[in-house]
Amino acid sequence: MQDFDAHTPTPAHETAIDCLQAGVEAVLPDRVVRESVSLDGDTLTVADETYDLTAYDRILVVGGGKAGDGVADALEAVLGDRIDDGVVVTPDPTPSPDGRIERLPGDHPVPSARGVESTRRLVDLISDLDDRTLVLAAITGGASAVLPSPAEGISLAELQETTDRLLESGAEIHDLNAVRKHVSTLKGGGLARLAAPATVVGLVLSDVVGNDLGVIASGPTAPDETTYDDALDVLDRFDLDVPKSVRTRLARGSAGDIPETPKPGDSVFDRVTNHVLADTFTALDAAREVADERGYDPLVLSSRVRGEAREAAKTHVAVAEESLATGNPIAAPAVVLSGGECTVTVRGDGDGGPNLEFCLAAAAELPEETVLASIDSDGKDGGTEVAGAVVDSSTVDAGDAHDALARNDALPVLREAGALVESGATGTNVNDLRVVVVGEGV
């Protein structure tokens, strides 16, 4: 991963960026997998579980998402020629160093034709397995779009339109994925169902608040707690105008004409174990250490902040104000950290994403002696090519900020102010990471 590129005129700005960089480095798949997966003779250990490899004739690696490539690299490094075959689908696939795991392309945030083709290869690999096969599944955020397999009767164009509507709606990921799980074959436990009776071990990097396995990447290896009715309810609640084929499928499912996704207790999960190897808290913990080393009092406010980005920003400004005024919840100089997944309800046609909106809204109200930065850990906020921004009370004029927010156009204003944080694709994906440095730079 390249060093973050950001304007850091003061030590407080530097601290903010260094905290974020350390946070992302702590959740890079290579580091995370090597910390949790090891091979000793014929014993494979994943987190606290061991697998006797003499029980298997074949070991396959499948999966995908934004961190899929890194997970595959690390597994190749740990398992070497014990891996027999594999297909991993990611947005920017790099050739496998030893060619054991095929790396194929998929796209995000909207699924693409090449993603469908790549996923078909993965499906072919895991169809018809026996109980002497071990499947290691890289489950990482972004896979809902990167790894598409539209259900019968739904075209790619219809899946793309449905994804667009869902993304624009401001719906949270639980709702979004309740729909996606019911219009595709691999999601909602579909991968586990296809691979049964093989043993499936999910290696999960969570980008979902609360680490709900049924939601991360739309839960290909996890039981689905949602139903066709839930998916229909999402369409109604957000007043979503989706293609007829999608509504028809959900209605038929709701009427019992199409089988449900596998639920908790279903026998397809008898040989499935999922391990969450890293999440947002892992990143915040590393950021906290950096703040501590710099002489700040660190406080992890929450790894579960969600809701409309511009509203969450106000809460973070309020925390900074309180810290300066009364020393609560922590006295300055302090570093307040948070993570989570904010959303944006798109009303304008500008450029931006949740982290950019968060920063712009905060910049309009931040007290002096405060620096705030917010990034998407994957390095691309919303549909932009930038990770996020770092701001202080002098970054933007409050009126300009409000005008840009009304157009959902945070990117140009923050670019003009020289406030962008650029990292390129980081190769990993947990949630958004935020840092507020309150008080003088130490």
Ligand SMILES: O=C(O)C(=O)CO
């Ligand atoms: O579903 C996805 O792909 C997400 O990014 C959430 O894990």
